Amino acid sequence: MIEVKEIEKRYGRKKILKGVSFTAEKGEITCLIGINGVGKTTILKAIMALTPLHKGQILIDGKPIDKHSFEKITFIPDSLTMLPHMTINEAMEFMKDFYTCWNQKRANELLGFFRLDPSSRISSLSKGNTAKVNLLLGLALDVDYVLMDEPFSGIDMFSREEIANVFTSHLIENRGVIITTHEIGDIEHLLDKVVLLDDGLVTKEFSAEAARENEGKSVIDVMREVYQK
Numbered sequence: 001m002i003e004v005k006e007i008e009k010r011y012g013r014k015k016i017l018k019g020v021s022f023t024a025e026k027g028e029i030t031c032l033i034g035i036n037g038v039g040k041t042t043i044l045k046a047i048m049a050l051t052p053l054h055k056g057q058i059l060i061d062g063k064p065i066d067k068h069s070f071e072k073i074t075f076i077p078d079s080l081t082m083l084p085h086m087t088i089n090e091a092m093e094f095m096k097d098f099y100t101c102w103n104q105k106r107a108n109e110l111l112g113f114f115r116l117d118p119s120s121r122i123s124s125l126s127k128g129n130t131a132k133v134n135l136l137l138g139l140a141l142d143v144d145y146v147l148m149d150e151p152f153s154g155i156d157m158f159s160r161e162e163i164a165n166v167f168t169s170h171l172i173e174n175r176g177v178i179i180t181t182h183e184i185g186d187i188e189h190l191l192d193k194v195v196l197l198d199d200g201l202v203t204k205e206f207s208a209e210a211a212r213e214n215e216g217k218s219v220i221d222v223m224r225e226v227y228q229k
């Protein structure tokens with residue numbers, strides 16, 4: 001489990017996170033939702049220890065993150081960080097050299113799943129295929145937790161659907177996933193837990209299934225109640 005406990009973060013004099021707490025379980029998809037600039041990416045970076053916090057604590061399976069944690073958790077940023085002249089194959093080689101937890105079998109499965117040609121150059125890919133390569137490079141790591149920043153942002157409906165399908169496949173099974181978004185639209189059905197953020201705080205943390213079953217509410221219904229108060 002990832003436990004985010006009362007974290008606070010300032011950039012200069014601007015307080016971005018004012019005591020954010022939530023948990024994300026292994027085997028579940030947890031979605032951080034909030035408007036642009038609310039601090040979603042900052043939270044993911046904090047979980048990866050990529051940005052220092054002013055207060056609070058983050059635990060992964062009960063322990064603070066250290067250098068060994070990076071074999072357990074990965075962060076897929078909202079844009080691909082590989083060099084444009086590289087082919088997909090070369091990008092995979094790069095990852096393989098860098099991470100002992102690289103799983104080539106899963107990478108090959110993902111190539112097939114997304115119908116990507118490994119000899120394609122990164123610079124020649126469409127936005128949708130670039131997003132798929134970005135996900136492939138993260139999901140091919142044998143890690144327990146995957147953090148994804150806006151995996152559905154700025155891509156067409158068909159690519160969104162293909163990416164959504166990966167979330168319900170065995171390629172994600174048993175991992176803990178945290179994704180961020182500012183519009184849930186067609187991914188609502190994928191989510192186990194939702195964490196709504198507003199003004200530096202968690203305004204609501206709830207199980208999507210419990211909201212559906214106990215209150216007959218969709219995630220969007222709950223968001224309307226919370227944000228349109």
Ligand SMILES: Nc1ncnc2c1ncn2[C@@H]1O[C@H](COP(=O)(O)OP(=O)(O)OP(=O)(O)O)[C@@H](O)[C@H]1O
Binds near residue numbers: 011034038039041182
């Ligand atoms: N390195 C930085 N220095 C100063 N301010 C920053 C820095 N990084 C982020 N911010 C500010 O912190 C706030 C939160 O940024 P963050 O990227 O975490 O938000 P977000 O919810 O992920 O937004 P988006 O949905 O647009 O990606 C924003 O106001 C942003 O301008």
